[in-house]
Amino acid sequence: MTIAEPLPSLLTERPPRWRPDISVIRTIIAKDLTAIRRSKAIVLPMLLVPGLLLVVLPAVIALFARSKTSPDLSNALSNLPSAMTKPILSLPPREQLLMLVNGYLLAPLFLIVPLMVSAVLAADAFAGEKERRTLESLLHLPVRDRDLYVAKVLVAYLPSVALSWIGFMIFAFISNVIGWPVMHRIFVPNGMWLAVIGWVAPAVAALGLGIMVRVSARADTTQEANQLGGAVIMPLILASVGQSTGLLLLDLTTVFLVGAFIWLVAFWLIRGGMKRFDRDRIASRL
Amino acid sequence: MSETFETAVRAVDLRREFPDGVAVDSLTLDVPIGSVLALLGPNGAGKTTTIRLLNGILRPHRGWSRVLGFDPATQGDELRHRTGVLTENAGLDDRLTARENLTITARLRGIGPTEASKRVDDLLDRFGMRSHADQRCQGFSTGQRRRVALARCLIGDPELVFLDEPTSGLDPAATDDVVGIIDSLARERGSTVILCTHFLGEAARVADRMAILHAGRLVLSGRPDQLAAEMFPHLEVTIELSQTLADAPATMIELANTSGVVSVASAGVDGRQLAMEVAHRDVIARVNEMLVARGFSIFGITTRTRDLSDVYHVVQQRLDPGNRGLRAAERDAADQLDRSDLVEEAA
Numbered sequence: 001m002t003i004a005e006p007l008p009s010l011l012t013e014r015p016p017r018w019r020p021d022i023s024v025i026r027t028i029i030a031k032d033l034t035a036i037r038r039s040k041a042i043v044l045p046m047l048l049v050p051g052l053l054l055v056v057l058p059a060v061i062a063l064f065a066r067s068k069t070s071p072d073l074s075n076a077l078s079n080l081p082s083a084m085t086k087p088i089l090s091l092p093p094r095e096q097l098l099m100l101v102n103g104y105l106l107a108p109l110f111l112i113v114p115l116m117v118s119a120v121l122a123a124d125a126f127a128g129e130k131e132r133r134t135l136e137s138l139l140h141l142p143v144r145d146r147d148l149y150v151a152k153v154l155v156a157y158l159p160s161v162a163l164s165w166i167g168f169m170i171f172a173f174i175s176n177v178i179g180w181p182v183m184h185r186i187f188v189p190n191g192m193w194l195a196v197i198g199w200v201a202p203a204v205a206a207l208g209l210g211i212m213v214r215v216s217a218r219a220d221t222t223q224e225a226n227q228l229g230g231a232v233i234m235p236l237i238l239a240s241v242g243q244s245t246g247l248l249l250l251d252l253t254t255v256f257l258v259g260a261f262i263w264l265v266a267f268w269l270i271r272g273g274m275k276r277f278d279r280d281r282i283a284s285r286l
Numbered sequence: 287m288s289e290t291f292e293t294a295v296r297a298v299d300l301r302r303e304f305p306d307g308v309a310v311d312s313l314t315l316d317v318p319i320g321s322v323l324a325l326l327g328p329n330g331a332g333k334t335t336t337i338r339l340l341n342g343i344l345r346p347h348r349g350w351s352r353v354l355g356f357d358p359a360t361q362g363d364e365l366r367h368r369t370g371v372l373t374e375n376a377g378l379d380d381r382l383t384a385r386e387n388l389t390i391t392a393r394l395r396g397i398g399p400t401e402a403s404k405r406v407d408d409l410l411d412r413f414g415m416r417s418h419a420d421q422r423c424q425g426f427s428t429g430q431r432r433r434v435a436l437a438r439c440l441i442g443d444p445e446l447v448f449l450d451e452p453t454s455g456l457d458p459a460a461t462d463d464v465v466g467i468i469d470s471l472a473r474e475r476g477s478t479v480i481l482c483t484h485f486l487g488e489a490a491r492v493a494d495r496m497a498i499l500h501a502g503r504l505v506l507s508g509r510p511d512q513l514a515a516e517m518f519p520h521l522e523v524t525i526e527l528s529q530t531l532a533d534a535p536a537t538m539i540e541l542a543n544t545s546g547v548v549s550v551a552s553a554g555v556d557g558r559q560l561a562m563e564v565a566h567r568d569v570i571a572r573v574n575e576m577l578v579a580r581g582f583s584i585f586g587i588t589t590r591t592r593d594l595s596d597v598y599h600v601v602q603q604r605l606d607p608g609n610r611g612l613r614a615a616e617r618d619a620a621d622q623l624d625r626s627d628l629v630e631e632a633a
Contacts, residue, residue, distance in 0.1 A: 027393045035381040038422075137377030137438075139343045140448075141394050142366035279362070283343045284304060 028151035062178035114205035118160035126216030127225035210269025299349035324493035370444035376435035428455035486595035528583035
């Protein structure tokens with residue numbers, strides 16, 4: 001008996017337009033967040049770095065600014081272009097340190113938080129599934145590739161943005177409360193901080209995520225993904241810190257432009273990751 | 287919408303390559319609904335790739351298949367709603383509890399929260415894991431992990447179940463439980479089961495069909511009893527006697543000349559066993575009568591029905607006669623379990 005090959009349905013009808021299955025996406029996010037919450041290896045670095053940058057450092061600076069030995073920054077700042085230092089130099093000498101560090105210099109450093117958190121979570125979400133050997137059983141479930149991808153992206157992205165925003169609120173609270181005897185007003189957030197928090201930090205989180213999505217496709221373990229990702233992300237951190245310190249002292253327009261560029265790169269990486277996130281491709285590497 | 291279908295699985299000329307070689311080649315296979323197929327073969331034969339192809343997580347490079355009426359390559363998500371897969375490693379998230387692992391799978395299969403909770407409890411009960419339901423899987427033994435994974439595989443009430451080494455790492459009692467569950471899946475629920483295993487004894491107990499893969503190619507498939515009957519047309523009989531036959535050469539000659547006796551030889555350490563091959567069961571009665579008439583007391587008669595594991599060993603030996611180590615390991619594995627020998631006590 002000759003068995004004729006059935007006509008593939010793809011040739012006769014167009015594949016249906018993808019609509020996200022919210023229930024599936026929500027279930028995967030809930031599963032991963034529960035698992036992450038129970039993993040000390042992920043939670044500790046996620047809390048330590050923001051704790052150091054957003055709690056300890058601003059508190060120390062604010063306390064130092066309150067002391068009588070607070071340094072006079074006029075001479076140091078006078079060497080920089082006046083356009084950059086004008087808002088700070090116009091302040092009374094006691095306020096200059098607090099405004100310079102907590103008001104401006106910590107903002108680019110703060111970007112390490114969304115970048116690092118999203119990268120760590122993305123490595124766990126993608127390469128971690130392979131490492132724990134749970135990926136195959138997930139692929140055998142009736143979950144569409146795109147729903148799985150979106151869930152994995154969101155499970156890395158949402159906590160990193162949430163942690164950044166919560167961390168910033170704590171930072172602002174500490175800076176204003178401890179710095180009140182010096183400033184006598186709420187000085188954080190200023191316009192620059194709002195731009196960083198609302199526009200640049202989510203973009204940076206997306207960038208870290210996009211990089212790790214690409215890297216994790218080639219890595220078999222979380223450690224390998226972190227190493228590969230770190231090789232890309234670390235220079236970015238250093239460059240962004242160096243560059244954005246100057247940029248933040250310039251003007252908001254430049255900050256928005258830089259943010260837009262980061263968004264574009266992140267979008268390109270994440271969208272490319274979605275196209276490559278194919279069951280057959282993933283299962284071939286199991 | 288699924289088409290009307292008569293076979294659970296129909297695969298035609300499937301081929302799948304990887305950068306390091308061809309994993310499955312020219313695979314043509316039919317699996318009737320409600321049957322248990324033992325997919326056998328040494329490591330690297332292509333069993334796991336076959337499961338991945340048939341459940342639509344890998345696409346074939348050539349050929350096509352219909353599984354429960356769906357094309358796995360283009361209708362994988364619809365198909366996977368109706369299948370359950372136990373992967374070779376349990377694939378449980380160690381950071382979650384047994385209950386959470388099962389509940390999440392149920393939810394991802396579109397089962398509502400109330401129904402999911404009920405099914406999870408039922409399955410945990412059935413697999414003896416209720417008391418461990420809220421413990422994280424991290425501390426579970428291999429057997430416990432395998433039970434939870436099997437429960438997870440069945441949570442969607444699948445029409446087709448793929449089991450990749452389901453009893454690997456289980457103790458004999460747990461193995462018996464799992465084999466019983468596999469049997470009930472087909473007999474009571476009408477599910478089709480595709481069972482990949484190295485343990486031939488358990489496969490022989492539950493499988494009503496077998497397929498042997500070797501280097502990605504299907505080398506033999508069919509019903510184990512029919513294949514065994516073709517390969518081993520004669521019945522193997524062992525008779526335990528009261529005294530050795532070494533002193534009775536005339537009896538040996540007479541036995542050898544008895545109609546229906548294919549071969550006869552003295553066996554056992556003290557020569558008190560008679561190993562024979564006979565054409566059919568009636569011959570045993572004639573031999574029995576003749577020996578009693580010659581003054582021999584008979585302590586027992588054992589007949590051995592050839593089964594799936596015998597067929598497998600013969601095929602492997604023909605395919606790979608040099609690989610004695612592998613064959614010995616497979617035989618050892620088979621010997622650990624019930625060999626489904628048919629033992630009859632002599633009257």
